[in-house]
Amino acid sequence: QVQLKESGPGLVKPSQTLSLTCIVSGVSMTSGGYYWGWVRQHPGKGLEWIGYIYNTGSSYSNPSLQSRVTISVDTSENQFSLKVTSVTAADTAMYYCARGNNAGQSKDYFDYWGHGTLVTVSS
């Protein structure tokens, strides 16, 4: 059974770097046909795509966040990570990791999601 679980600090100070890790179980991240993404949701708001990465290390980010976002993958630990630099209160949100599935039949969607982790930016 595929499971994803986010981990990281729930509180980050303004101007610092937000760092989260998503631990994947039930599937090897080296399997073809998948990519690994991050989505956030500001309190009471909609979903915002942050970015995603392939097991090769190729990554793509939302242009609105690109300059502050780094996504990396560690296939030996079956996990991937998100860093957002120079955070402000506007980065306070629920952060979700998710598996992207484009394995055949024209599929291309997030089929498994973590439960999410709330990150608050405050001094």
Add this chain to the structure above:
Amino acid sequence: DIQMTQFPPSLSASVGDRVTITCRASQNIGYSLNWYQQKPGEAPKPLIYTASNLETGVPSRFSGSGSGTDFTLAISSLQPEDLATYYCQQTYRRVAFGPGTKVEIK
């Protein structure tokens, strides 16, 4: 960037009603459109992928249609457990979500 819009932003319907939600892309995205359901306090869950394909385990009262720029999510007979916000998502070029449609039960 591809922009996604949804309407209505919210709706209230009775159990047993047919409900439809519309999603529009700012440019042609073919069939690269997915739908998600997010219940209060939960992570989003996939409902429909590639415009019209039902995710495994999703009740058959949910259906998707459309192509190009205009897409529809339909719930044939609304159930109490369908209380949720529904999001469309394009994966034609990178990823973008629609703003969501909140479905309430009368």
